[in-house]
Amino acid sequence: MTLILLNALLPIFVGLLLGYIAGRRGLMDNLNVRNLIVLVMDIAIPCALFYTISRTSWPVLVEQSEPAVMMAVVFVALYAASYIWARKSLKMSISDASVLALTVGFPNSAAVALPLLTTAYGPSSTVIAALSIAVGAITISPLTVALLESDKLSDGKGVSIQAIAIKFLRAFTRPVVWAPTLALVSVYFGLHLPSYVDRSLTILGSAASGSALILTGVVVSSQTFRFDRKVAWTTAAIVLIQPLFALCITELFHMSHDDIRDITLISAIPGGFFGIVFGKSFNATPEIVSSALIASYGVGAFSMAGWMLVFTKFV
Numbered sequence: 001m002t003l004i005l006l007n008a009l010l011p012i013f014v015g016l017l018l019g020y021i022a023g024r025r026g027l028m029d030n031l032n033v034r035n036l037i038v039l040v041m042d043i044a045i046p047c048a049l050f051y052t053i054s055r056t057s058w059p060v061l062v063e064q065s066e067p068a069v070m071m072a073v074v075f076v077a078l079y080a081a082s083y084i085w086a087r088k089s090l091k092m093s094i095s096d097a098s099v100l101a102l103t104v105g106f107p108n109s110a111a112v113a114l115p116l117l118t119t120a121y122g123p124s125s126t127v128i129a130a131l132s133i134a135v136g137a138i139t140i141s142p143l144t145v146a147l148l149e150s151d152k153l154s155d156g157k158g159v160s161i162q163a164i165a166i167k168f169l170r171a172f173t174r175p176v177v178w179a180p181t182l183a184l185v186s187v188y189f190g191l192h193l194p195s196y197v198d199r200s201l202t203i204l205g206s207a208a209s210g211s212a213l214i215l216t217g218v219v220v221s222s223q224t225f226r227f228d229r230k231v232a233w234t235t236a237a238i239v240l241i242q243p244l245f246a247l248c249i250t251e252l253f254h255m256s257h258d259d260i261r262d263i264t265l266i267s268a269i270p271g272g273f274f275g276i277v278f279g280k281s282f283n284a285t286p287e288i289v290s291s292a293l294i295a296s297y298g299v300g301a302f303s304m305a306g307w308m309l310v311f312t313k314f315v
Helices: 002-024 034-054 058-063 065-088 094-105 109-121 123-138 140-154 161-173 175-188 195-205 208-221 229-252 257-267 274-280 287-313
Strands: none
Touching (some): 002 109, 034 123, 034 175, 034 195, 034 208, 058 065, 058 175, 065 094, 065 123, 065 257, 094 140, 094 229, 094 274, 109 123, 109 208, 109 257, 123 140, 123 175, 123 257, 140 161, 140 175, 140 274, 161 175, 208 287, 229 257, 229 287, 257 287, 274 287
């Protein structure tokens, strides 16, 4: 079990640490990361999502529809709860609250889920890992972009549901959103890509995990850190409350052991970088978010190892 944990977790944190060191020592610019964001968000991850989903048969995807819906429920529930807490208790603006909510609600599946689940449980977990990225990319990610854009245009005067809905639909022009959607359509109609296109997507998508890990480390290296009660609660929501909620709701619906394990482990992954990346473009980078993100990675190795041990020995 120790070797499985090392094989699954150590490469992930080595990638994160390399990005962090590169950012802190000035080897990579951790303030102007637009080019790296484009590489990860607009090229590598969309290609990885497309080829992973498009290589899966429609019956298998149908089998994974229940886990996908369950992950959407978990992500949206934590997003909504975090957003309300940030607005009501922390008195944050709409933009800052949406960034915090996305950091809590959307685990760093892009960098961690694929290598973690594939290494620990084999290729059969690849589909659900990819679907976890797709679920977050087509639900709470475009919602965050819509809230950020609507809040900026409103000049702090409040936003309407109609404005958010329009911005939400516009967010689907982003490659990380439409790529998995297009892949699902192609699988449904039984479309097959030429071998050279498939090979191209494979090569470009193979950079997704490594580049996402480096990007996460670089982004985190630029953030200030201050630990207080608010950061502690936010960190607990990321690494403890979300996986506990995922475990309870999947048990409630009597899902299979593998689905319960995979969904819970995905929910236990430290916070994603999407929130801070989106927030940078709108001057919405609250200190509590950056501090909680750093803290979640500090305890993430231990918490994920703990959850893996729980499922190996007790569940």
